[in-house]
Amino acid sequence: MKKMGFGMMRLPLKDNDDLTSINQKEVNEMVDLFMKSGYTYFDTAYPYHEGRSEVALRKALVERYPRDSYVVADKLPLFLINKEEQLEQIFNEQLERTGLDYFDYYLMHNVSGFSEDGFIGVDSFKFVNEKKAEGKIKHLGLSSHADAEYIDNILSQHPEMEFIQLQLNYLDWKNEGIQSRKCYEVARKHGIPVIVMEPLKGGFLANVPDDACKLMKDYNPDKSIVSWAMRYVTGLDDVMMVLSGVNTYKQMEENISDMENFEALSSEELSIIDEVVGIINSQIAVPCTKCNYCIAHCPKNINIPKLFDMYNNEKIENIETFTAVGNAYVNYSRVEGNGIASDCIECGLCVKECPQHIDIPTVMKDVKNTFEKELYGFNGD
Ligand code: SF4
Ligand code: SF4
Missing domain, CATH: 3.20.20.100 (NADP-dependent oxidoreductase domain)
Structure with missing residues (x-):
């Protein structure tokens, strides 16, 4: 074989x-x-x-x-x-x-x-x-x-x-x-x-x-x-x-x-x-493999791998690409039912599903600070 x-x-x-x-x-x-x-x-x-x-x-x-x-x-x-x-x-x-x-x-x-x-x-x-x-x-x-x-x-x-x-x-x-x-x-x-x-x-x-x-x-x-x-x-x-x-x-x-x-x-x-x-x-920010195991467990309907993908692109490709990645974030957030990073209630239900052992709620705070501060005037943690 x-x-x-x-x-x-x-x-x-x-x-x-x-x-x-x-x-x-x-x-x-x-x-x-x-x-x-x-x-x-x-x-x-x-x-x-x-x-x-x-x-x-x-x-x-x-x-x-x-x-x-x-x-x-x-x-x-x-x-x-x-x-x-x-x-x-x-x-x-x-x-x-x-x-x-x-x-x-x-x-x-x-x-x-x-x-x-x-x-x-x-x-x-x-x-x-x-x-x-x-x-x-x-x-x-x-x-x-x-x-x-x-x-x-x-x-x-x-x-x-x-x-x-x-x-x-x-x-x-x-x-x-x-x-x-x-x-x-x-x-x-x-x-x-x-x-x-x-x-x-x-x-x-x-x-x-x-x-x-x-x-x-x-x-x-x-x-x-x-x-x-x-x-x-x-x-x-x-x-x-x-x-x-x-x-x-x-x-x-x-x-x-x-x-x-x-x-x-x-x-x-x-x-x-x-x-x-x-x-x-x-250069890597989050080692997410997009396996999707976490998605079904999030009570706030946050598409975790999608947000992590945008975050990785933003971090790897540097600040000059912020507008492109930021626009993707805005588009994502406008789809009805999508939770965004600031919706995370740190319940941790996703963490035990993640084969990559990512501390998802902590990274979610960084995602929020990275995107929502600029886009929505959020002041950051
Ligand atoms: S910790 Fe945040 S991202 Fe994870 S399941 Fe709970 S609300 Fe969703
Ligand atoms: S379970 Fe972990 S590796 Fe898989 S999509 Fe979610 S965050 Fe990414």
Whole structure:
């Protein structure tokens, strides 16, 4: 099996403010290109696109290709589960949405402290093991955004896990909050292969600051910026798959081209990556990957990733771009029902959902001070 998987978490949309408005025609074309190029691994999950990712997969893949020509990974949403009876109901719903009668790979989705109700209060591990025995799951694994110690404990308790999905990328490799390298080493200690998620950190590493971009382009003008990030993780031992969360046909073409000409990074290139990480860390304001996990939990209807995206653009591109980013903020705030940064009541409900461990209410104050002071005459904290 080729090592790049199609991550169906950020599919093309008809309306960027509506996660359910998937552009099915473009998804079909992306799937066709992916399959034609010899790639076969597809990754979806129950909450992606508010349930529509699994349906888009059925329409683009399951209804159009023979079952033995691809493999599908889906996930049990532990963070939504607090009753035993939900297990069967959600699993059956997933089979129905995807149109499959078994999953090739099935993951316990984000095993971590905040999802414990879903696997300690309810015996979800027993449930998925039973499904595997029935033949409805071929390979059982887990995904996690927890720290290395937590993952080590879980894998010790569940040696039946055959693989693990981890957030690995060059920016998070040495980051003490995300602990990419340490988590990867734990997986190797337990002797299980790794599926890489967020190799581009939610697209962030496709748009690195100009200085960082120049370093990479000066070294090799023919290699795309994205290819550096993909090569970084693909070259690691025991990585069985790297998920590419593309959201356009063009990005899919570029990723496939990069993977076809794959070469592991040389020691000289790894030194350049170290410099790139230094540049990004000196400019990044909020490490939000736009996963959207927090949005549904905000009682004030604040589109947290959207505000963080504007804030990052403002901080990275400096004050001269304030008017452009500021206008985007005003446009956002005029849409009925959108909460703005000053609506945040610091309830913290979003924080426990955030795999990047961002102190959202604190950053929200900076967003408020940055945008609303100028735009609305707010005096700041
Ligand atoms: S802390 Fe603020 S942003 Fe987070 S859920 Fe509460 S109101 Fe929303
Ligand atoms: S703030 Fe955290 S949970 Fe929300 S979109 Fe960003 S990374 Fe995801």
